Amino acid sequence: MFLEFKEEVEQVLKEALKKASYEYKELELEESEHADISSRVAFSLARAYKKPPEIIAADIVNHLNLEIPAENTLISDAVAAGPYINVYVNDFFLHKTLQKIKEGIEPAAEKKKGKIIIEHTSANPDGPLHIGHLRNAIIGDVLVRVLKRAGYDVETHYYVNDMGRQIAVAVCGTERIAFAANKKADHAVADVYIAANRLIEENSDFLKDVEKLMREYEAGDEAVMRKYEVVVKKCLSGIQASLQRLNIQHDLFVWESEFVRGGAVEEVMEELKQKGNIKFDGSALLLQLEGIEKELVIQRTDGTSLYTTRDLAYHRWKSDRCDRVIDVFGKDHELVSQQLSKALEILRVKVPEFVIFEFVSLPTGSLSTRAGRYIAADELMEKIEERAYEEVDKRRGDLDEGKKLEIAKKVGIGALRYDMVKVSPDKHITFDFDDALDIEKKGAPFIQYSHARACSILMAAEERGYVIADDYDASLLREESEKELIKKLSKLGYVISSSELKPHLVAKYARELAESFNLFYKDCPVLNADAGLRKARLALVDCAKTVLSDVLDVLGVESPEEM
């Protein structure tokens, strides 16, 4: 509802500026502590009109016409506060906000903004996900949810790097080392991969086998393809299980080898030869890209393709199927992503938008799958759920075992997801196990707790026979904390539309909303209020519950009704 308010303010301000004959570029509206919305337009006008901004602000306010549409307006007042123009919402806005929430989210179909293909996670299928991948997956998934809610048709891809040397090493390894039967699939693959790497260190002949295998795979040797398929699919099944536990799903798994065997990679190389600035270094092909010193190798001496070339083919294919392409990449791919963009420009393909996130490191140093130095996502989830269970058990000994486990799962995974997404992606994180397991901080459990409190009030109301009805009188909600809560509730749509590629802003809003609810909870008794007020407050609690659970859903966090 806040968006509607903002639009009306824009409308009204525009008219006033026109009447007062000011030429402006931007209305410079912003949220403010001093008002519900505030405009700084007087500052920029001050220069052009050589008058103090305070005078201009007052002048604009004098030209405002707020009385006419008294029936439908959302604005109560607008005043000049020095150089600022401060605008405030009215009771109708508060009433309308609650009403809209009760009606439910408007169907996304009405405001289709186009199709987006977003790629995230895309971990190599040579072992389980570690905490670095976790950050990628969670940022990506929240992005998906935000964009869907903002009205886009979103398709999620996992790009499977099945042509890398690592996979060949793992596949080769299976010929000498058996999979552990009692392990989760992706972990079993990692064991083989790590053991195979050790074999390489001991015996260089093994490396020749690996290279032979890679050539055969690229050439499309059927027997080799079957061997690959076994390993890659085994690993992916394990990875998918981990992702599912985190509440994450991909629509499509795209294997990079498809682009080689389908001929798309060759087409890309041919086209680059014609359109690009190409150099031959022996028989390898180097592509010179504008503004990047380092040439990009697009073909090896032996004629085989490279990761980047295959990625170009993949991006061309994606780009034909949607309006926007978004890639969630780790910081180490930044140069690659620039090269990719430049090369795509040469091919006249839509350039993707990148969400680049900084690394997660351990207090002991950086991660390495090959060296076996990583924290597996599964291990982390296991521990955080255990930790959550201890908390639940301590506080809710009254519940039965199944219920406690269910809540622990929601709280644990929620805390993990929130922890990963609350920080801006371009911030480096040093992962601290104890810190992540410390559930008491103001993360997901804090928000979930507010939701549970709301549910608890509603349940108690039902037991006492109070009905949650639509004929409440919203004008009875006069307390400051009530009004603040309603205003916060009104901003979900606004936050979603303004934080498209910044998932941490949604996390921030969720926390603020929970804070507002807790303040209301403290200040305003619901069940013990007089009948009229009680009805209005019950309606407010009901709305708060809806929006809390909504925003948690955008974060991919579940909303337990009790905890």
Added chain:
RNA sequence: GGGGUCGUAGGGUAGUGGAUAUCCUGUCAGGUUCCGGACCUGAUAACCUGGGUUCGAAUCCCGGCGACUCCGCCA
């Protein structure tokens, strides 16, 4: 050597030109006759440094210092 990102209270973090710089944690002091204390209130304490642009800079530009990272016919 070249490029990139980051530098905000003791630690972590929000804020990309505008009003008294956000929140967590830490430390200290408080709060429940009332719907769940995983809650709430108060105190403490910060924009790396030097220039520049601007009426106005944590925010933009340039230099310095520091941290991280990328620069392979790997992926």
